[in-house]
Amino acid sequence: MAITPTTPPNPAHQDMVLALEELHRAAGRPSMRRISSLIEEGEHPAVVSHEGVRAALKGLTIPRWETVQSIVEVLAIACVGPPRDPVAEVARFLKLWRAIREGESGGYQSARELGLSRGWGTDDGRWTPEAVLGMMINPFNAIEIHPSLTVPHEPMMTEDEWVRLGLRLVEENGVELALRALLKTLKGDYFGAEEGAPYGYHYPDQEAVDMHTAYRRGCDLMLLRLAVEPNLLQRSIAAMRADETMDREDRIAMLEAELDASLMREVMTVTPETWHEISEEAQLQVFGYLVKSFGPVGRVGLPPEERYRYEWRVPEPTVSETT
Numbered sequence: 001m002a003i004t005p006t007t008p009p010n011p012a013h014q015d016m017v018l019a020l021e022e023l024h025r026a027a028g029r030p031s032m033r034r035i036s037s038l039i040e041e042g043e044h045p046a047v048v049s050h051e052g053v054r055a056a057l058k059g060l061t062i063p064r065w066e067t068v069q070s071i072v073e074v075l076a077i078a079c080v081g082p083p084r085d086p087v088a089e090v091a092r093f094l095k096l097w098r099a100i101r102e103g104e105s106g107g108y109q110s111a112r113e114l115g116l117s118r119g120w121g122t123d124d125g126r127w128t129p130e131a132v133l134g135m136m137i138n139p140f141n142a143i144e145i146h147p148s149l150t151v152p153h154e155p156m157m158t159e160d161e162w163v164r165l166g167l168r169l170v171e172e173n174g175v176e177l178a179l180r181a182l183l184k185t186l187k188g189d190y191f192g193a194e195e196g197a198p199y200g201y202h203y204p205d206q207e208a209v210d211m212h213t214a215y216r217r218g219c220d221l222m223l224l225r226l227a228v229e230p231n232l233l234q235r236s237i238a239a240m241r242a243d244e245t246m247d248r249e250d251r252i253a254m255l256e257a258e259l260d261a262s263l264m265r266e267v268m269t270v271t272p273e274t275w276h277e278i279s280e281e282a283q284l285q286v287f288g289y290l291v292k293s294f295g296p297v298g299r300v301g302l303p304p305e306e307r308y309r310y311e312w313r314v315p316e317p318t319v320s321e322t323t
Contacts, residue, residue: 012099017059019096020071023089024057027078032057035074044070068097133173136165137181138190210296214308218294219287221310223272232314233268236290239313243292250288257285289313 032050039048046066056063056071072093076086135141142155142162169178226232240246258264266282291310298307
């Protein structure tokens with residue numbers, strides 16, 4: 001009995017037929033009978049006659065999923081240059097087949113499928129629904145994240161625009177899919193990750209994070225001392241100049257900074273109350289005058305007073321000196 005084509009062919013069906021044609025070509029164009037025989041010889045979900053193979057490849061009918069899966073598995077295994085992963089090919093064709101049955105929404109992975117999968121689509125340069133979702137859901141595109149967490153970047157959209165896009169994604173695809181996509185992104189499997197595109201987080205340099213944290217705590221301790229110890233800054237400057245063990249490069253940097261009259265005006269007039277009003281360069285200069293060395297000495301997780309050590313140019317006063 002002759003098989004008549006479906007009329008009119010819908011665009012989603014045409015997409016699947018074109019994809020089957022490409023896969024068939026990549027497999028060396030085995031005959032319909034050969035494909036049918038390979039399906040029968042292997043462990044595949046359906047037995048497909050050579051006429052059934054022909055109908056699927058030529059787009060004469062919309063086949064059952066088991067038929068498509070069996071054909072795709074056999075053709076993917078037959079590809080040698082370059083080889084194709086049968087599992088990945090089956091996943092790709094499942095979305096194409098579902099789009100025929102379910103319309104545009106069928107092209108999306110389910111929330112569970114998205115959560116279990118790696119990456120956001122194919123490597124053929126085409127935008128998949130998941131790729132669009134992955135780009136739109138990533139908060140990296142809307143905010144300037146702290147540099148200890150991500151690469152420097154300019155936001156692609158405003159925060160309000162990102163929220164509106166998120167609401168639209170939820171309305172069109174459901175809350176679970178949107179949240180799983182966001183979790184996937186925040187865990188580091190973000191859209192563009194395989195190409196190294198700056199669309200997400202990187203593991204921070206622990207040493208840099210430790211030094212930054214130690215510096216911020218040192219500033220807080222330093223301000224407490226400046227508030228109660230007369231002439232501490234001047235005495236610390238004198239101690240720095242008399243320190244013969246100071247690193248040569250550090251000394252040169254401090255002396256070069258002193259050539260900036262505007263900077264030194266900020267430094268010499270600073271008080272705990274005006275600390276946050278002066279420039280970052282002035283803060284670093286004051287810190288360099290008061291603190292000889294600092295850094296973490298204990299394991300991660302200890303309280304700050306146990307984790308970080310500071311060597312002051314002018315030692316902290318004893319209890320008897322402050323009473």
